[in-house]
Amino acid sequence: MNAPIRIAPSILSADFARLGEEVRAIDEAGCDWIHVDVMDGHFVPNITIGPAVVKALRPHSAKPFDVHLMISPVDQFVKDFADAGADIISFHPEAGPHPHRTVQLIKSLGKQAGIVLNPHTPAKMLDYLIEDIDLVLVMSVNPGFGGQSFISSQLRKIEAIRKMIEKTGKDIRLEVDGGITVETAPLAISAGADTLVAGTATFKGGPSAYAANIAALRG
Numbered sequence: 001m002n003a004p005i006r007i008a009p010s011i012l013s014a015d016f017a018r019l020g021e022e023v024r025a026i027d028e029a030g031c032d033w034i035h036v037d038v039m040d041g042h043f044v045p046n047i048t049i050g051p052a053v054v055k056a057l058r059p060h061s062a063k064p065f066d067v068h069l070m071i072s073p074v075d076q077f078v079k080d081f082a083d084a085g086a087d088i089i090s091f092h093p094e095a096g097p098h099p100h101r102t103v104q105l106i107k108s109l110g111k112q113a114g115i116v117l118n119p120h121t122p123a124k125m126l127d128y129l130i131e132d133i134d135l136v137l138v139m140s141v142n143p144g145f146g147g148q149s150f151i152s153s154q155l156r157k158i159e160a161i162r163k164m165i166e167k168t169g170k171d172i173r174l175e176v177d178g179g180i181t182v183e184t185a186p187l188a189i190s191a192g193a194d195t196l197v198a199g200t201a202t203f204k205g206g207p208s209a210y211a212a213n214i215a216a217l218r219g
């Protein structure tokens, strides 16, 4: 595993009244991807943003928009997010009804497809999907909110998925999301993660701290 570590700040922890400026600020601070958490108040107990906001933010950065869908069902909204400017579209297989069909739909729109595994979802859920996707996202908190603590049992899962990815021989990113800090980032990286989502840890201290916060997470 030689991929450089990528940092994807979750804009869930940004100032929502100044989202465009916040996206520009994390871009200039050296992030790799912009992580967008989409929640529907049904699949997860929180409501955030939809395709209109993604479209409005798109001109503020040329970096990849990493859209994490926490919505159920998924398929009817995939094209809206693709058209809005998402580059990577990830979804939870439990959100159904047909995860492989959803992967095919995302790919047919020319976007990268990711599968997200909740803390209780086994790595085995990737069987018959992994070879057709571009990214696996391991949730190290239960989805729905920023600012939660890292669940360390997920390190075992990250290790197992790194082995699964190596077996495919394909270039599949392994992203970890939830409770990433300067303390937990090295644990996730050692277990095999190559991409870290960080909301609280990126946005703490305000815009003047973003560059140092992002650099600290890279280790």
Ligand SMILES: O=C(CO)[C@@H](O)[C@H](O)COP(=O)(O)O
Pocket (backbone or CB within 6 Å): 010, 012, 013, 035, 037, 068, 141, 142, 143, 144, 145, 146, 147, 148, 177, 178, 179, 180, 197, 198, 199, 200, 201
């Ligand atoms: O998907 C989610 C939460 O459901 C995440 O992307 C969080 O927004 C990450 O926030 P921190 O744990 O880094 O504060």
Ligand SMILES: [Fe+2]
Pocket (backbone or CB within 6 Å): 010, 035, 036, 037, 068, 177, 197
């Ligand atoms: Fe997320």
